[in-house]
Amino acid sequence: MTALVTLRNITKSYTRGKQKVEVLHGVDLDIESGEFLALMGPSGSGKTTMLNLIAGLDRPSSGEVSVNGERIDRLSRGALADWRARHIGFVFQFYNLLPVLTAESNVEVPLLLTNLSRSQRRQRVKTALELVGLSDRARHKPGELSGGQQQRVAIARAIVADPTLLVCDEPTGDLDRQSAEEIMNLVQALNRRHGKTIVMVTHDPKAASFASRELHLDKGRLAENVARDAA
Amino acid sequence: MKYFRLVWAGLWRKKVRTILTMLSIVFAFLLFGLLQGINQGFNQQLQRLDVDRMYVTPRNGQADPLPISYYEQIKAIPGVKAVAPWTYFGGYFQDARNPIPAFATEARALFEVYKELEIKPEYLDAMEKTRTGALVRDTLAAKYGWKIGDRVPIGTSIWTQKSGGSTWYLDIVGTFGASAYGGGFPSFYLNQSYFSEAAAFGNHQTSLYVLRVEDPRQAASVASAIDTKFENSNAETRTESESAMMQRQLKQVADINFIANTIAGAVIFTLLFLTANTMMQSVRERTSELAVLKTLGFSDGKVLVMVLVEALMLCLFAAAIGLFLAGAVFTAPQLRAVLGALGMPTIVLVMGGAIAVGLALVSGLPPAWRAKRLNIVEALAVR
Incomplete structure (x- = not known):
């Protein structure tokens, strides 16, 4: 396998008031194509910061971030936005759907940035909603859906543009146990059946157990690496 | 055009607030249309008066x-x-x-x-x-x-x-x-x-x-x-053109031009703050939604334009209704009996449209700029 994501000697610090806080200290990481990686660690360990760097939402203070051979830490804000649209699918803890749009319109949002025609966009949306098992809820607004259903819509939105990398930030953090398991089965299926490379941040060991590899972060350093059989 | 639904949906996120703001704009432009319509209508009537007709009146x-x-x-x-x-x-x-x-x-x-x-x-x-x-x-x-x-x-x-x-x-x-x-x-x-x-x-x-x-x-x-x-x-006599005499007589009653411009100006100026406040509140409430759009790949420029277009839609739609109502008032027989065949001059519609665009740009720019500058990581962290 070849590394799809490469982080080299990454540091990231923030300024809070007069204090400079270093969140990541010289992290090196390779994520293989087709891998399902779970990033775990206590609050403040730097896992969301690392996810933001991988997803091109933030830039490192030093070091290199490459995705698919492209140095994304060197891209301008505009180019990074364009890169995210083409390469990254996001799943958030609180779903972050647009409340005024229906499920299908929410799923369509990333496709508005492509050159697809309206009928092509509709077809893609239909396929994505079928994949997450929500075709019958296409015309419902987020407020009319359960938490688990909203997260399915969010997953459909994340995959509809067929991104290179799927990034999930605590995808089960706001769900009950049963819904969480359904969502994790769906995410795992996207990895195993559809070959999606997934990076997931989670506190939940149960959710992490669905991943093919677990990485533990502690105080901004990679602490433990647990690999599982992908089968 | 493909972003229309997204912008339109954003506009109606808080229906009551949008409707109330819209009503304020409708009434402001109704007032503007009526005042400027009467003012411009008189001016146009004066210009249309015969240039070779004169009046000899007591000095x-x-x-x-x-x-x-x-x-x-x-x-x-x-x-x-x-x-x-x-x-x-x-x-x-x-x-x-x-x-x-x-x-x-x-x-x-x-x-x-x-x-x-x-x-x-x-x-x-x-x-x-x-x-x-x-x-x-x-x-x-x-x-x-x-x-x-x-x-x-x-x-x-x-x-x-x-x-x-x-x-x-x-x-x-x-x-x-x-x-x-x-x-x-x-x-x-x-x-x-x-x-x-x-x-x-x-x-x-x-x-x-x-x-x-x-x-x-x-x-x-x-x-x-x-x-x-x-x-x-x-x-002694004062001989003057019909237009000059009418203007002088109108000014004896009141300087309609001054009154119309002052009232309309005050209303539009007040409206500017109201609309800017509505847009600012709307953008503040949608901070996380705008951050999500940026996360999905919407550039800073696109987000700025979307907020500006939202302000434009709000102002232009409401202004059009206000000006249409003002135009309809001019066709009322009761008003015609008093003012004669005054209509809504095209120049007032053009002025109204231009003011609505200006209002939208001025009131929409601060929130649009805020949306443009929004930092995704910080915005998503605040929940």
């Missing part, structure tokens, strides 16, 4: 009449094509509550001055032949059911007759279409010679003279010649 104000003897003297001044006395009669029909805008004049000369009046030549002949004749605006005749040949009693609280009565019996010899003031003024004319002969007093006077010059380029020299002729007399 000391219209309360003082001019001698009727000026009539022949003005007629003799080179460059004057036609001149007619215009004596305010101010009668009523049957009851003082039915006022009639009646004037004593020399009909043939008057209709020569007011080319826009449409009258059959035989009615003018009849007026000359009938001492007690009257020419009536067709709408006025229709209102009271008068026909040619009718003898109508016109009462007056000013002009008693030498015979002692205050009711003048006048014979309708013709009707005419259109009006000296744009179509809405229902005039009634009687013969100046009959008035001078029958009135118990004031029969050697007239309120003003109206004249037409042979060439508009001579207007200034004719005006000067008339005023010079009567300079240092007991009744």
Whole structure:
């Protein structure tokens, strides 16, 4: 396998008031194509910061971030936005759907940035909603859906543009146990059946157990690496 | 166009607030449309007034009449094509509550001055032949059911007759279409010679003279010649174009232009803060949604434009309704009866559209800029 994501000697610090806080200290990481990686660690360990760097939402203070051979830490804000649209699918803890749009319109949002025609966009949306098992809820607004259903819509939105990398930030953090398991089965299926490379941040060991590899972060350093059989 | 649904949905995220803001804009532009419509309408009417029509009025104000003897003297001044006395009669029909805008004049000369009046030549002949004749605006005749040949009693609280009565019996010899003031003024004319002969007093006077010059380029020299002729007399004159006189008279009532601009300006200025506040609140509430859009790949510029377009949609949609309503008000018969055929001038629509765009850009720019500068990581962290 070849590394799809490469982080080299990454540091990231923030300024809070007069204090400079270093969140990541010289992290090196390779994520293989087709891998399902779970990033775990206590609050403040730097896992969301690392996810933001991988997803091109933030830039490192030093070091290199490459995705698919492209140095994304060197891209301008505009180019990074364009890169995210083409390469990254996001799943958030609180779903972050647009409340005024229906499920299908929410799923369509990333496709508005492509050159697809309206009928092509509709077809893609239909396929994505079928994949997450929500075709019958296409015309419902987020407020009319359960938490688990909203997260399915969010997953459909994340995959509809067929991104290179799927990034999930605590995808089960706001769900009950049963819904969480359904969502994790769906995410795992996207990895195993559809070959999606997934990076997931989670506190939940149960959710992490669905991943093919677990990485533990502690105080901004990679602490433990647990690999599982992908089968 | 593909972003339309996204922008439209954002606009209606808080329906009540959007509707209330929209209503404020609708009423502001309704007010703007009405004030500017009246203002511009008057201005356009003034510009449309005949450039070769002039008025000779008393220099000391219209309360003082001019001698009727000026009539022949003005007629003799080179460059004057036609001149007619215009004596305010101010009668009523049957009851003082039915006022009639009646004037004593020399009909043939008057209709020569007011080319826009449409009258059959035989009615003018009849007026000359009938001492007690009257020419009536067709709408006025229709209102009271008068026909040619009718003898109508016109009462007056000013002009008693030498015979002692205050009711003048006048014979309708013709009707005419259109009006000296744009179509809405229902005039009634009687013969100046009959008035001078029958009135118990004031029969050697007239309120003003109206004249037409042979060439508009001579207007200034004719005006000067008339005023010079009567300079240092007991009744000095002020000769001016129809447009100048109307403007002066309107300004005596109020500076409509100033009032309209001041009120409209104050309303739009207040509206600016209201709309800016609404947009700012709307963007603040959607901080995480805008951050999500940016996360999905919407660039800073796209987000800025989307917020600006949202402000534009809000302002333009509401302004269009306001201006449409103002236009509809101008077609109301009650208003037409007062203001004549004033309509919503195109320039007011253009001005309204431009102000709506300006309002949207100025009120939408701060929140749009805020949305553009939004940091995704910070915005998503605040929940």
